[in-house]
Structures are given as structure tokens and as C-alpha cells.
Amino acid sequence: YDPQLSLHQQISHQAQLTPDAIAIEMPGGRTLSYAQLDAGANRIAAYLQHHYTLGADTMVGVSTLRHAEMVMVILAILKTGAAYLPLDPSYPSARLAQIIDDARPLVTITDTPAALDGLAIETLSLATLCQGDPAHSYQPVAHQGDNLAYAIYTSGSTGKPKGVAIRHRNVNALLSWADTVYSREDYARVLCSTSINFDLSAFELFFTLTRGGTCVLVDNALSLLDYPLPVTLINTVPSAIKALLEQGGIPAGVRVVNLAGEPLGRDVVNQLLAGQHCERVYNLYGPSEDTTYSTCACFTQEIDHVPSIGRAISNTQALILNDQLALLPYGATGELYLGGDGLALGYLNQPALTAERFIDNPFYDAKVAGSSKRLYRTGDLVRYQADGNLAFVGRADDQIKIxxxxxxxxxxxxxxxxxxxxxxxxxxxxxxxxxxxxxxxxxxxxxxxxxxxxxxxxxxxxxxxxxxxxxxxxxxxxxxxxxxxxxxxxxxxxxxxxxxxxxxxxVYVAPQNDTERAVCAIWAELLNIDAAKISAT
CATH class of the missing domain: 3.30.300.30 (ANL, C-terminal domain)
Known part of the structure; x- marks a missing residue:
């Protein structure tokens, strides 16, 4: 694949190939063709270019409801050479304030101004923007794969969110892997249900639109309960798919279910496959710092074990190291370090944290294909199973002493x-x-x-x-x-x-003699609880 291609160039190319194909579909029957999407993005990009000085890595906020214009705005921002900053209007005001204070977007496009009230930010009405500027046309800008595409803010251990800076080339690496896994029939109609503040949205939007599929755009995955739209691929978290299973909300025609973001139980896998709700279930693991997905496990039949997180996807290197950065043998639990083309640039405006989490690879070998110069410390504990798949154990910061x-x-x-x-x-x-x-x-x-x-x-x-x-x-x-x-x-x-x-x-069983009462009193003191609550059982 070409790492230097920009995401918007690929979508525009798709608009030239299939201008009348449906790019976006929403509940209620509204659709937008690829030609309409690209033309609308050009109008918005022209307005932004005329009224603002935008360049590589300039941040432009996006705080809108989930509709076709949201996607159009994202595409337009990328066309100007800038990067988009997701500011989901459903997020608490305090959280948005932290993100804005750190990222400092030049301007934020919104159709929900009330969500940004009181925040130190310049806003631009989406309605004004969509009218365009007839006196000016979009001027394509020189672009490289190393340019910033977006920043996803994740929770920080200090209580302050940190912005993960993702480049176009990072997303290209993800899309290149996806090409080897999903067929055109799989991504014909992809459920786009994830908030743009969550990195699963990058897969839903960019893989679908750069490859010619249809984004079935809804507020969230549970929208399928109210709007049973036909989809071929669902990409969501296990808790959401479980709710859909319990309420019979998975549409007929689903071929693939991608699950990520939280531990996956085997019963969810088995219910999906046994009920013939889909043909394949993927358990996908990956931090935002490695562009959405890093490992993948595919299930096509029922299982009797905890689902593994699989193996490293293409363009990704996975190492299990100990505290001294030494490689650990199969079966030993250690911290997972990730490398490869998906590695983010780092954290916005936090060079010290970037240096701490993104380190030089002590095993880098320029002569070995796929060897990564840098590694990201995930903080996740894993181990290799006998079959070569990775088992997720937990967080390294979940280590305690008892x-x-x-x-x-x-x-x-x-x-x-x-x-x-x-x-x-x-x-x-x-x-x-x-x-x-x-x-x-x-x-x-x-x-x-x-x-x-x-x-x-x-x-x-x-x-x-x-x-x-x-x-x-x-x-x-x-x-x-x-x-x-x-x-x-x-x-x-x-x-x-x-x-x-x-x-x-x-059933409560009271102590029956002096010895039992003495033992009960000792445990009550040690556990700091009422002795009457301690049963002899």
C-alpha cells in the first residue's frame, strides 16, 4: 500500500469511480451519493480556506449531531490539510473543556452551540458552512501521509485526557490490513454507530468510504432496535452486541461482527454463531496509540474457552517484555509492546509523556522486514497460548500486593x-x-x-x-x-x-461454643465487620 496517500484523496477517487453509489444512508431513508458527499465537502473546504489560515496539523473541532453533514465536515477539514478534533456534544462540558484547553482548535464547527457554551472556543455554525461560498472554489493542497488526520483523546492516569495524534499513514496501515480480511460483500453496508470521539469510528468511516461501501449512519448500535436497517458488518463493543442479542436487534444479512473495546466473553461469540446472526466474529484488540486495531482473532464456530485476542495484524509488531525490556518465552506473562506502521505520532503537547510511552525498540533490525524503530508501551499484560494466539491477562497497573x-x-x-x-x-x-x-x-x-x-x-x-x-x-x-x-x-x-x-x-449459622465465638471475634476485628454477620459456614 502507499503510506503517502491521504484519506480524502482516496474518498475523492472513489467518488470519481462510483459517483452515484450510496456513500451514506440514515434512518428515515435519507441518502447521500459519493458525488454528493465529495461536492459538499469541497464547498465546505472552500469556505474554510477563504476564512481561515489552515495548514498541516492545524486542529479544527467537530461538535455536531450524527448526520451526513458530520461526515462531510470531517472530509472537508482533511481536504484543507488540517486535522479534525472530535468534540462529541454528548460529552460532559468539563471533559470538552479539558480537550479544548489542550488541543486549542483554531475553530470548531457545530450545530449544537449549547454544548459549547462557556468554553473558550471560536465556533462556526454548520448551517452557515453548508451554504458554502459561491465566490470561491476549493483549492487542493499538497499533502503527505505524515500529516495529522485527527486526534483522539483518551483517559489519562493523572485525570487529564491525553490526545493521541494519528496521521494519514497510520490509518492507511489499518486499511491495508482490512483489505486482507474483509470482502466487498462484507463492507457493502457497514453500521457506523460509534462516536467520533472513540477510535472505532475511524475504521467504520474511512475503511467503508475509501473502499466504496455504504456507511449506515446511526446514533449508536442500539439504534438498530428502533431502525432495523439492513447492514452487512457491525463494528461495536461486546456490551452493545449483547444488548442487541437479548432484544433480537441484529438484522438479517449481517455477515461479520467486529467486537472491540472491552473483554469479550465466549457466550457472546457462541450466541452470535449458534443463532446464525453472522458468519464470522472478530475479537479485535488495540489501543488508540496504534490506530484502532493491533491484534485480531476470528471465530467461525462455537468455542469452549475464553476468546483470545489473536495475533498481530499486518503492518504490526507485537513483543512481550519484562520490566527490563527482555523478551519473555511462550506462556510467560509480560507487558505488550506494539510497533509498526500504525503507531501514532505521540501525544499532543505532551512530549514527556510521549517519550515515556513511545520508546526506541531495543530489538530493531533494519535488515528485518517489519521491524519497528519505535515501540508503544501498552500497559497491558498478555501471554502467548500454546496455539500461538495472545491471551489478554489484564492491566499492568492492576498489579497489587496482598x-x-x-x-x-x-x-x-x-x-x-x-x-x-x-x-x-x-x-x-x-x-x-x-x-x-x-x-x-x-x-x-x-x-x-x-x-x-x-x-x-x-x-x-x-x-x-x-x-x-x-x-x-x-x-x-x-x-x-x-x-x-x-x-x-x-x-x-x-x-x-x-x-x-x-x-x-x-443461611446464617451462629457460633456454637466458646472456641467458635472467639474465632468469630478475631475475624470480626481483622475484617472490620460486625461479628453477627460472620456465619459459621
Whole structure:
């Protein structure tokens, strides 16, 4: 593939090849052809060129509702040589303020001005922009693949979001891989349901429009419940596809389901395939810093194990290293480092953080094809399985110490998820009066009555105790019918409910003698709970 091609050049080329083909379709029957999309983007680009001084890496904000003009604006910004900054109007004002303060867009195009009230930002009405400027025409600009295409802001450990700077060439690497995986029939009608603030949107928009497919543009994946539009490829998070499965919302004709952004349970895979909702399910893993997807696992039949995250996609290098940046053998758990053509430029306006997370590759060899000069430290723990696929273990920053032992919370979650009755699990560490303790949150593979929750947790933890040492086994747990999610669709651990000791007890059995009462008092003091809540069972 040509890394120097710009995304907008490829879409314009597609408009020349198939001008009357439908580029965008929306609920209600509105459509936009490739010729209409390209012409509209040219009008907007001409207006921007005449009224603003735009150049390579200039940031222009996009804060609009999800309609055809949103895509038109993104394409127009790219045509001017600038980069677009997603500012989803549904995001909290405080979050938008942080992004704007860091990225400092020259101007922000909006049809929801109320969402930007009080923010230090120059805005431009989408309605004014779409009228164009008849006195001026679009002037194509020289462009290189190294030019910035967009910046995606992700959560930062300091509480301040960080902007991942993605170049055109990075997206080209992703599209090149996609060409080897998806057929024209697969991307004929792609559900474009992801907020442009989330990097899954780059796959949905740019792969579809540069290859001649139709973007079926909706507010979110659950819109299919209200508008059962025909689609051939769904690209979303596991929690959304699970909701669609439960409510019969997956349209007939879906060939492929891409799932990313959060851990995938085997029951979701099996329900999709057993119910003939699609032909293939892909479990896709990747940080924004490596342009959306880095590894891929494909499933075409039901499975009896936790889905792996597969193998590195083309144009990507994956290494598992220890704390001293030494390679680890098969089966050993270590941090995943990614390299290749998808690696982002770095973080906007944060050179120190960029230097910390994007490092020189100690194993770089110019003579070896695909060897990457740089590596990105993902902070994710993985290991190679016997079949050569990668198993996701958890976050490196989820390492804690209990009773002097180093514990990987992700490993405990993974072991719980392997149980047939459990679809997915999360284990978190809490600080109590007597130190750190573990709490397990599990989502059953099948719906349970609330009365059976305690027994279900007890059985799950007892099974876990047969596989892990005692210090790694949570003593508290809770059944979750649904996971609380962040704006990007990932499990929001901060929103998980508190679990009090005693809430999962079955039949209470009081201590029967002085020895049992003494033991009960000791545990009450150690666990900082009421002795009356400690059962002899």
C-alpha cells in the first residue's frame, strides 16, 4: 500500500469511480451519493480556506449531531490539510473543556452551540458552512501521509485526557490490513454507530468510504432496535452486541461482527454463531496509540474457552517484555509492546509523556522486514497460548500486593471468566481498615434470580479457590446483570457498586461454643465487620 496517500484523496477517487453509489444512508431513508458527499465537502473546504489560515496539523473541532453533514465536515477539514478534533456534544462540558484547553482548535464547527457554551472556543455554525461560498472554489493542497488526520483523546492516569495524534499513514496501515480480511460483500453496508470521539469510528468511516461501501449512519448500535436497517458488518463493543442479542436487534444479512473495546466473553461469540446472526466474529484488540486495531482473532464456530485476542495484524509488531525490556518465552506473562506502521505520532503537547510511552525498540533490525524503530508501551499484560494466539491477562497497573505477594487482578478475572457459568468478570482491589482485599464482579452466562446470586458467587469463588492460591481468591463478590460503561464503551470500574461483607451469605449459622465465638471475634476485628454477620459456614 502507499503510506503517502491521504484519506480524502482516496474518498475523492472513489467518488470519481462510483459517483452515484450510496456513500451514506440514515434512518428515515435519507441518502447521500459519493458525488454528493465529495461536492459538499469541497464547498465546505472552500469556505474554510477563504476564512481561515489552515495548514498541516492545524486542529479544527467537530461538535455536531450524527448526520451526513458530520461526515462531510470531517472530509472537508482533511481536504484543507488540517486535522479534525472530535468534540462529541454528548460529552460532559468539563471533559470538552479539558480537550479544548489542550488541543486549542483554531475553530470548531457545530450545530449544537449549547454544548459549547462557556468554553473558550471560536465556533462556526454548520448551517452557515453548508451554504458554502459561491465566490470561491476549493483549492487542493499538497499533502503527505505524515500529516495529522485527527486526534483522539483518551483517559489519562493523572485525570487529564491525553490526545493521541494519528496521521494519514497510520490509518492507511489499518486499511491495508482490512483489505486482507474483509470482502466487498462484507463492507457493502457497514453500521457506523460509534462516536467520533472513540477510535472505532475511524475504521467504520474511512475503511467503508475509501473502499466504496455504504456507511449506515446511526446514533449508536442500539439504534438498530428502533431502525432495523439492513447492514452487512457491525463494528461495536461486546456490551452493545449483547444488548442487541437479548432484544433480537441484529438484522438479517449481517455477515461479520467486529467486537472491540472491552473483554469479550465466549457466550457472546457462541450466541452470535449458534443463532446464525453472522458468519464470522472478530475479537479485535488495540489501543488508540496504534490506530484502532493491533491484534485480531476470528471465530467461525462455537468455542469452549475464553476468546483470545489473536495475533498481530499486518503492518504490526507485537513483543512481550519484562520490566527490563527482555523478551519473555511462550506462556510467560509480560507487558505488550506494539510497533509498526500504525503507531501514532505521540501525544499532543505532551512530549514527556510521549517519550515515556513511545520508546526506541531495543530489538530493531533494519535488515528485518517489519521491524519497528519505535515501540508503544501498552500497559497491558498478555501471554502467548500454546496455539500461538495472545491471551489478554489484564492491566499492568492492576498489579497489587496482598500479604507480600504480587497479584495480577487481570489473571484472577481471566480465571473466573473461564468458568462455564460466567460470561465475564472483573476483580478490583479495595482498601479496608486491615489492608487490601479483593472483590469479584461477575456476569453470568444466563440470567439468574436475585435469590440465587449468593449461591452463584459462593460456587464461583469456591471453584476459583481450586485453581489459585488463597491470597488471590476474593472473599467478596457480586453478580452483575449489566456492566456500567464509560463513554467509550469500556467497563467503568469506578462505577461498580460497593459490596458489603455478609451480603452474599446463605443461611446464617451462629457460633456454637466458646472456641467458635472467639474465632468469630478475631475475624470480626481483622475484617472490620460486625461479628453477627460472620456465619459459621
Amino acid at each position: 500479604r507480600g505477594f504480587r497479584v495480577e487482578l487481570g489473571e484472577i478475572s481471566e480465571q473466573l471468566s473461564r468458568q462455564a457459568a460466567i460470561d465475564s468478570a472483573v476483580v478490583v482491589a479495595k482498601n479496608g481498615a486491615n489492608g487490601v482485599y479483593l472483590v469479584a464482579y461477575v456476569q453470568p452466562a444466563e440470567m439468574l434470580d436475585e435469590e440465587s446470586h449468593a449461591d452463584f458467587i459462593s460456587q464461583a469463588l469456591n471453584t476459583l479457590a481450586s485453581r489459585l492460591p488463597d491470597y488471590m481468591v476474593p472473599k467478596l463478590g457480586r453478580v452483575m446483570s449489566q456492566w456500567p460503561l464509560t463513554a467509550s464503551g469500556k467497563i467503568d470500574k469506578k462505577a461498580l457498586p460497593e459490596v458489603e461483607a455478609g451480603t452474599q451469605q446463605g
